[in-house]
Amino acid sequence: MSKSNQVLEEITSKEYEHGWTVNLEADEAPMGLNEGTVRFISAKKGEPEWLLEWRLKAFRLWQKMIEPTWPNVTYPSIDYQNIIYYSAPKKKANLNSLNEVDPELIKTFEKLGISLTEQKRLTGVAVDAVIDSVSVATTFKEKLSELGIIFCSFSEAVREHPELIKKYLGSVVPINDNYFAALNSAVFSDGSFCYIPKGIRCPMELSTYFRINAANTGQFERTLIVADEGSYVSYLEGCTAPMRDENQLHAAVVELYTMKDAEIKYSTVQNWYPGDKNGKGGIYNFVTKRGLCFGDRSKISWTQVETGSAITWKYPSCILKGDNSVGEFYSVAVTNNYQQADTGTKMIHIGKNTRSRIVSKGISAGKSQNSYRGQVHVMKRASNARNHSQCDSLLMGDQCGAHTFPYIDVENNSARIEHEATTSKIGEDQIFYCLQRGIDEEAAVALIVNGYAKEVLNQLPMEFAVEAQKLLALTLEGSVG
Amino acid sequence: MNTTEARDLKHEIIESFDLSRFEVGNDQRAKAMAHFKKVGLPDIKHEEYRFTPITKNLEKNFKWDIQVSTSQIASIDSYLIPNLDANVLVFVNGSYVPSLSKVISPASEVKILPLIQANAEKEISNLDKYLTPESDPFAAMNAAYWQDGLFIHVPENINVSKPIFILHLNDVTKSQALVHTRILGIVEKGSQLSVIEKFDSVGSNPAFHNFSEEWIVKEQSQLEYCKIQNDSGKSYQVANTVIHQSDSSQINTFTLTLNGQLIRNNLSIIIDGENCESHFYGLYLLNGNTLGDNHTVVDHKKPNSFSNEMYKGIMDGNSKGIFNGKIFVRPHAQKTNAFQSNRNILVSDSATVNTKPQLEIWADDVKCSHGCTTGQLDEEALFYLRSRGISEPIAKAMLLYAFAGEVLTPIKNETLKSYLDKLISERLHKNFE
Numbered sequence: 001m002s003k004s005n006q007v008l009e010e011i012t013s014k015e016y017e018h019g020w021t022v023n024l025e026a027d028e029a030p031m032g033l034n035e036g037t038v039r040f041i042s043a044k045k046g047e048p049e050w051l052l053e054w055r056l057k058a059f060r061l062w063q064k065m066i067e068p069t070w071p072n073v074t075y076p077s078i079d080y081q082n083i084i085y086y087s088a089p090k091k092k093a094n095l096n097s098l099n100e101v102d103p104e105l106i107k108t109f110e111k112l113g114i115s116l117t118e119q120k121r122l123t124g125v126a127v128d129a130v131i132d133s134v135s136v137a138t139t140f141k142e143k144l145s146e147l148g149i150i151f152c153s154f155s156e157a158v159r160e161h162p163e164l165i166k167k168y169l170g171s172v173v174p175i176n177d178n179y180f181a182a183l184n185s186a187v188f189s190d191g192s193f194c195y196i197p198k199g200i201r202c203p204m205e206l207s208t209y210f211r212i213n214a215a216n217t218g219q220f221e222r223t224l225i226v227a228d229e230g231s232y233v234s235y236l237e238g239c240t241a242p243m244r245d246e247n248q249l250h251a252a253v254v255e256l257y258t259m260k261d262a263e264i265k266y267s268t269v270q271n272w273y274p275g276d277k278n279g280k281g282g283i284y285n286f287v288t289k290r291g292l293c294f295g296d297r298s299k300i301s302w303t304q305v306e307t308g309s310a311i312t313w314k315y316p317s318c319i320l321k322g323d324n325s326v327g328e329f330y331s332v333a334v335t336n337n338y339q340q341a342d343t344g345t346k347m348i349h350i351g352k353n354t355r356s357r358i359v360s361k362g363i364s365a366g367k368s369q370n371s372y373r374g375q376v377h378v379m380k381r382a383s384n385a386r387n388h389s390q391c392d393s394l395l396m397g398d399q400c401g402a403h404t405f406p407y408i409d410v411e412n413n414s415a416r417i418e419h420e421a422t423t424s425k426i427g428e429d430q431i432f433y434c435l436q437r438g439i440d441e442e443a444a445v446a447l448i449v450n451g452y453a454k455e456v457l458n459q460l461p462m463e464f465a466v467e468a469q470k471l472l473a474l475t476l477e478g479s480v481g
Numbered sequence: 482m483n484t485t486e487a488r489d490l491k492h493e494i495i496e497s498f499d500l501s502r503f504e505v506g507n508d509q510r511a512k513a514m515a516h517f518k519k520v521g522l523p524d525i526k527h528e529e530y531r532f533t534p535i536t537k538n539l540e541k542n543f544k545w546d547i548q549v550s551t552s553q554i555a556s557i558d559s560y561l562i563p564n565l566d567a568n569v570l571v572f573v574n575g576s577y578v579p580s581l582s583k584v585i586s587p588a589s590e591v592k593i594l595p596l597i598q599a600n601a602e603k604e605i606s607n608l609d610k611y612l613t614p615e616s617d618p619f620a621a622m623n624a625a626y627w628q629d630g631l632f633i634h635v636p637e638n639i640n641v642s643k644p645i646f647i648l649h650l651n652d653v654t655k656s657q658a659l660v661h662t663r664i665l666g667i668v669e670k671g672s673q674l675s676v677i678e679k680f681d682s683v684g685s686n687p688a689f690h691n692f693s694e695e696w697i698v699k700e701q702s703q704l705e706y707c708k709i710q711n712d713s714g715k716s717y718q719v720a721n722t723v724i725h726q727s728d729s730s731q732i733n734t735f736t737l738t739l740n741g742q743l744i745r746n747n748l749s750i751i752i753d754g755e756n757c758e759s760h761f762y763g764l765y766l767l768n769g770n771t772l773g774d775n776h777t778v779v780d781h782k783k784p785n786s787f788s789n790e791m792y793k794g795i796m797d798g799n800s801k802g803i804f805n806g807k808i809f810v811r812p813h814a815q816k817t818n819a820f821q822s823n824r825n826i827l828v829s830d831s832a833t834v835n836t837k838p839q840l841e842i843w844a845d846d847v848k849c850s851h852g853c854t855t856g857q858l859d860e861e862a863l864f865y866l867r868s869r870g871i872s873e874p875i876a877k878a879m880l881l882y883a884f885a886g887e888v889l890t891p892i893k894n895e896t897l898k899s900y901l902d903k904l905i906s907e908r909l910h911k912n913f914e
Contacts, residue, residue, distance in 0.1 A: 406853070408836045
């Protein structure tokens with residue numbers, strides 16, 4: 001199959017599209033991590049005393065913790081003293097008008113294809129952009145505030161809505177939850193905060209764009225979304241980073257909190273720099289994402305398309321505490337070259353009649369390793385809990401690996417849990433069928449992969465679905481195993 | 482022994498290890514002990530023993546006293562499978578008892594020797610080639626401590642006509658028992674062998690049986706293997722089984738777990754040949770406080786082989802069912818077909834199940850799948866039976882029996898099959914005819 005090899009070659013040698021840097025003047029913390037760094041960040045952000053204390057508590061806990069080694073990924077150990085924990089574009093963006101935003105920054109976003117003005121006009125998506133570590137612009141703020149929706153940068157939320165932050169920060173992901181969550185809690189620099197009041201259906205998609213620009217920096221942002229009774233919000237998150245030879249760490253925390261009858265839909269298209277084709281450079285994406293369905297009949301839905309990062313290690317999870325609450329997880333994870341992904345979800349059923357659904361589609365090519373790791377835990381009092389999990393893996397090439405590690409723990413006899421997983425490659429008969437009908441090999445593979453991932457892509461909001469499809473095609477199109 | 486204070490059992494085990502007690506295999510024993518010193522006993526943080534607190538149970542219930550307890554058992558008839566025409570080999574508290582055993586197959590068909598004797602006569606070159614001390618802490622402990630066992634050897638192109646029935650009986654009427662036994666079986670090229678193992682105990686003291694076995698199944702040969710764990714006493718067991726397959730070999734295994742306090746089976750199948758076929762079935766019907774744990778591994782190392790696994794469980798009372806099934810497909814093991822299914826039914830409110838089917842695949846041209854379910858009996862099926870005038874308990878029993886009975890299909894020996902069928906129906910209170 002010389003053609004497929006040629007196509008594979010072409011695809012695998014494709015360069016990372018977002019690999020440029022912009023000369024933004026940055027205001028940085030000195031390299032390294034100690035209590036001073038934590039205090040520096042807190043002081044920079046002009047934070048109240050209680051938040052500094054909270055950070056310091058997390059930092060002290062983190063010092064005692066050990067970096068976990070259980071995931072199915074390998075990487076050289078991280079030197080936590082060789083990271084800049086705070087880096088902000090120097091010219092502060094004024095939030096009142098886009099005209100005041102640093103023109104270099106506007107260019108950055110234009111290159112990303114998320115020109116803020118454009119977005120505002122055409123798509124009606126409200127964007128909060130986080131560059132390096134600091135939130136630089138939030139669009140559509142006024143329109144949202146008319147409905148009582150709070151959507152702003154984390155630092156702003158700390159200033160303007162301390163009571164909400166105090167109540168919900170760390171309520172879903174406690175500071176000692178895991179090594180990277182503790183690190184994030186100590187040094188997080190910014191992020192987004194969103195509050196949807198009672199009974200409000202957010203009229204537009206809310207969106208955050210993350211980008212690591214400066215060298216040697218880590219990005220530690222925090223997202224907190226609270227949906228009050230009967231409200232609904234759809235939230236999008238996208239990420240890119242420049243090409244660099246060294247690895248960069250991204251350790252974010254995302255907390256979702258839904259009350260009675262509320263629903264949060266959280267979508268991610270993750271396209272951090274994956275490293276070059278020899279596995280050099282790339283982002284370590286070690287993220288803690290968790291949602292708490294606190295109220296009855298609440299719902300949290302995670303959708304993720306993971307195409308970037310040298311190493312992806314994250315498990316967007318749902319704690320189904322309220323009765324009749326629903327958790328969903330839809331994921332497409334693509335790995336190529338030397339990328340490694342260990343991703344999946346946890347569904348913790350606590351309330352009665354709780355339901356969860358997991359659809360995970362892994363695609364591995366090149367010399368990459370792709371793992372699904374998930375847990376479905378039905379607690380004692382979660383009567384009539386229902387789960388269906390489906391984990392499919394597609395292998396392209398004989399040097400990659402696909403792994404599945406599902407944990408199913410059931411303590412209630414009325415639960416119905418189903419799990420199925422398959423591993424295969426693109427069938428030669430499927431390719432043949434397409435060729436027969438005049439569809440060339442490359443288009444055939446794109447078609448089949450798209451069909452394979454359709455179930456997940458369908459869950460994405462329109463704007464993201466297009467981007468995700470392009471990303472998939474870019475990474476894999478034509479690579480016949 | 483029922484002390485609450487912390488006990489360092491690992492230390493006791495290491496301290497009481499005395500090479501001069503053993504006659505054979507001392508190099509291997511010393512090596513295994515050295516490894517055991519490194520790894521110790523698994524606690525519940527150990528990924529493979531997350532739900533199986535075996536170490537805690539051993540610390541709570543046993544004195545680490547390796548003196549072999551004596552036994553006056555004179556008859557074993559009640560532990561045999563009725564009407565089964567087989568070679569019978571009996572171990573009591575880990576020692577081979579020739580007076581209770583009976584070998585009927587001619588020596589030209591199969592050579593059966595106690596392991597100590599086989600070692601002394603230099604019949605065995607390497608005892609732990611496939612079941613290495615590194616594979617499991619209890620395998621290491623067994624390799625250091627084994628008392629006796631069996632060496633079974635089938636020469637080339639022989640169909641061993643009579644099955645081999647091995648009875649492991651622990652007599653705990655007077656005191657507890659700590660038993661370490663192992664088996665090495667080799668089925669040479671083109672031969673066929675059928676083996677049945679049964680575990681039982683007499684008396685009310687606790688028994689711990691750490692059992693290891695290796696089966697080497699050479700080219701074009703076949704092995705049928707059945708394990709029956711129906712020990713109603715206070716028995717704790719860890720069984721490490723490794724089956725190594727060469728080209729075009731075939732194996733069928735069946736594991737039935739019914740009773741015991743804590744039963745842990747590590748079954749690992751190394752498919753180190755092309756065109757092999759492996760079927761392994763398991764059934765765990767648990768009640769009371771029994772904890773039944775099946776860890777299986779299928780390791781596809783060569784292309785073009787087929788494996789099919791089906792484990793089913795019904796948990797009643799406070800029992801805990803644990804299943805972990807790993808399928809590995811190594812690089813270049815192309816055209817592998819591997820299937821796995823694990824289905825569980827929780828009957829009572831306080832029974833639990835923890836299952837983890839796991840696929841690790843490094844080859845692209847494969848077909849691998851696993852399925853896993855946990856649930857209750859189908860309401861509609863139950864309603865169907867009820868609407869035809871069948872009482873609820875009987876309808877339930879019928880459905881459970883149908884659920885469980887599927888795994889018996891591959892068993893070829895009719896006497897064995899009907900015996901197993903009887904055990905299953907008794908357990909499920911199937912009182913309909």
